[in-house]
Amino acid sequence: MLYAEDLVSGHTYELGSYTVTRDEILSFARQWDPQGFHVDETIAADGFFGEVIASGIHTLAVFQRLSVLGAYNRWAVIAGRTLRDVQFRSPVRSGQELTGSLKVTKVDLDKPGRALVVTEGVLATGDTTVLTVDLDMYVRTRPTA
Template sequence: MNDSAAPHHRTVYAEDLRIGQTLTLGSYTVSEDEILDFATQWDPQWFHTDKKAAESGVFGGLIGSGVHTLAICQKLVVASIFDRWHVIAGKSMRDVRFLRPLRPGDTLTGELTVDNVVLDNRSRGLVTTTAQLVDSHGNRMFEVVTEAYLHCRQTP
């Protein structure tokens, strides 16, 4: 476990979050080799794995898998935010939207917005968020709504 994920660095509890709060994600640049490697293992469709064939396809070139884009989003959310949150577990992902194809050399950045926080009597809160990624030109690339359980502070 890296230092940023250590439990003593997790300082954000469910009741600390505010509806409408927006948090900045880091950035990530995807390479052609990474697109090919990911797709070969996880989504081996020709427009993700065959550069030459993809050039004559509807997208006019190699594109990354949507699942790869989702994985990049998850990596950015965990590294930028969840490492500081007292996350118990994810509950759901929904409304996953692939708005533009992922291309070699794209740099993705984004933000996460807190949509809802519902505290329950089991010392936890259900936090609903929307994550959005944009490319280096500001074009919206991806978004997803996620629900996750977070710990609440222990009360004496």
Template sequence: MSAVLYAEDLRPGTVFELGSTAVSKEEILDFGRRFDPLPLHTEEAAAAAGRFGGLIASGFHTAALLQRLLVDAVFSRAALVAGREIGSLRMRAPVRPGDVLHGTMEIVEVRPRDDGTAVVRSRGTLTNASGTVVMEVRGETLWEHRPTGGSRGSAA
């Protein structure tokens, strides 16, 4: 595992590659049935007759996929305290069965606070295999500063 990332390791403009995840029809149907039971997420025939011409993933499902990529690639090795805010979440294109989504997280701002933490503003993006942005999230997280005497981690 890589060194722990602290607020001091983050610079505006740094982009973390989050890897990729495939979206299956079964996952779309399961998530839709459990959490967003609208026909466009749960019923293939109804979805085929709808505006999108087929089954699509719930926006909340898509956001959960981005969160998993964020945790696996960055947050699992970060001195992260908690999420603070989702400023915007834009679903820009439908996510369909068989799509492979690639994630990135860009650091927008690091704002140190007097309590040993820093507010980190970032932008998360998911794109499909054709390069179309399907989701963009802007938000804030709260990170710890490096403890006094700690060694420097690696930002990527």
């Protein structure tokens, strides 16, 4: 388990990858973001992107999954605090493999028992960045004996 004192400003965690499928894009969007260009292939084909693309919320959910599996499960996380400057930089299309990274930018031991950890997240496919996000969370400090 990594506590706040173990997290080093400037360190980047590689989070692994996830491939988004067409069926997943459609299913997620039908439930959570049922805009035509996310759920209807005919509408999407005539639209700006020429095909169904993943919802931005879906893209953010993929990043969260990778963050949990690649970092947070090993951190003594108390809870998330803030999502800042979320940018959907490029559409996510069916079959794309998304790879995530998370950089610790600040560890502020603000109160006994916890620290505010500030991070910058990136989700990309190949050389194309699809998502950037700044996140703050509270992480436990090492228990005292």
